[in-house]
Amino acid sequence: MPLIPTEPIGSIPRPAYLQQAMHAYTQAEISSDDLARLFSQATRETIISLEGTGSPVISDGEQSKPSFATYPIHGALNLDGGGVVIPFEDGHTRQLPVLTSGPFRYRNFAVDYLREARKHTALPVKQAVISASAMSLLYPAAGIDGYPQSQFIADLLDQAEADIRKCLNDHAYNVQIDFTEARLALKLDPSRGLLQQFISLNNQVLDRFTAEERSRIGIHTCPGGDHDSTHSADVPYPDLLPLFFQLNAGNFYLEYAGEKDKVSVLQSIRENIRPGQRVFLGVTDVLNPRIESPQEIRDLLVQAAEYIPLNQLGSTDDCGFSPFADDVSTAREIAFEKIRARVEGTKLASAVL
């Protein structure tokens, strides 16, 4: 393994032909077989391009995930509109569905994406899954007759555990839990109660794994990137990190390049990271089309190494480049160029450290 490991977060913008096909499918203009064939083609093309960046670990680019958050329930019948609304700074919103009846079961597990990706590459593949805390938002505040919240949570913990375990068992290089609502939770509830509740729920999932398995499980947090806007960038990291590092995971993937006050972030990581945990700092800003130079990425990591022991440091992108399937705000080529810069810059940092 290189001195400083480097990994992607996950998503890459879908090619235009796939966007069009996904729309055509919703209009019943093409069959599910046609769509599946195009998903496979886009995954193969994305993996070839990711291999071309020199990235030692790759993902499937989430080409066939409807979104990072909703893939487990995509196509489920016991859902309705009108769930939790997530407001972004530019005024646009994303709304989750709401569960209408039990039992709660994942219809799709992330291992299916992993299997498809592994058909196309011999490189290590990481797989992202959604957090149990995000899925917990599906249960309606008013409750469901005959399906109490306690039973929902018990089912949710089983499903979230299975989602991770299937990937570990099917040769994922590692698994990343997308916990983008962590920072948002502090914005919605500054008393930290909601964040504590989310962390406790996710730890109940993590505690079902052995220490060795947890060394292959990581958590991603960011201020939520969608259509080049965020939902919680105004919440200071030092408010989040003391609780965040209480998650019993091995790896932490933090949005970082987009942060203004980087020294306070590094100080907070130094104070809160625990032995055996590794932090992967985002070194490419996914909300800005400017392509970072390898030299500036090297310098970011060299500075970070003044605060974080080298054996606990890694690099990543700030977020996925297109967490929602219909987000085309970052061009595909720009995403690959940024990843190439991350890989180069991380090598340069490894060479001087």
Ligand SMILES: [Zn+2]
């Ligand atoms: Zn993110």
